[in-house]
Amino acid sequence: MVRRIGTAIFLVCAASPTLAHTGSVSGGLVGGLSHPLFGLDHVAAMVAVGLWGTFLGAPAMFILPVVFPLVMAFGGVLGIFGVPLPGVEIGIAGSAVVLGTMVALAARPPLWVAAAIVGAFAVFHGHAHGAELPPGADAVAYSAGFVFATGGLHLAGIAFGLLARWPKGRIAVRGAGLVVAVAGLAFLGRLV
């Protein structure tokens, strides 16, 4: 079954395309994928979401990465429509401080509280992304790229957070949370 599906996928991919559209996967997707990776404040906060999720365990480990992009999209819509949101950069830096502190303290609030905290900060991240979304035919690839990159950072956080199963790994993960929180304070210091 798997081999047949694999062969079918190969044949579909090998088919010659018709040139009815101008959009492409390459430019927009690469731009979108790289966009969240160039903002250290974004990276720190995204990784912290994954780290915190692993401390909270299932189902939080997977619910937080589901909540974040959806709420981030809401923030993105605000940014695209030009709805002003005060203190976006402070909110992004603050997310690194709060989420990093949660990991460092190994805080285990109820799931809805964790989801609310992550969701609240996702609005700031989404607003920043939405305001910078470029016009043109590659908008789909670009937005898909940065949503997927954001998800990839969550998964990286989850992967590292799985070390918390072992005592020394737990210390390493909490230490990583502390690093994120301190970095967030540095980002805040630059803004104030």
Place this chain on the structure above:
Amino acid sequence: MLLLLPLHIMAMLALGLLIGQQGWRRVVTAAYATAVAAGLMAIALAYVPRFASECLLTATVLAGLMLALARPCPGWGGVALAATIGTSLAVDSPPETISLREANLTLAGIWVGACVAVWLVAALSVRCQRTWQRLGIRVAGSWIAASAILVLALRLVR
């Protein structure tokens, strides 16, 4: 181009995953194939689509949200969603060729590609029964929905 356009890829991926997640398969897959055929026939009859991309984006948002929520949905809901995605995907894929024969061949190729792509994803999705696999599908749904929401907003702004 059908299988290379990010919007079309997202829509087909979302529908295929949803068909597998909900266990709809036959009726919904048939509705989708029929809707794609109907849309392509409309293109062959020189129908000029308006808001096809926006319609496809809205349906993709819905499919992504349904994937993320993973709540049971009745079959008629799946049929309606598959018909919407199939039709709007087809009318959003007009062939760029002058020759009638080539255009008809292209439309036939689009039908095969669109149906095979969704069928493949649905077939793989049905096999994803482990907990982490099902959670992965929900996460993928949230990513698809988020991307589609942003692009839809961008289209509405302009």
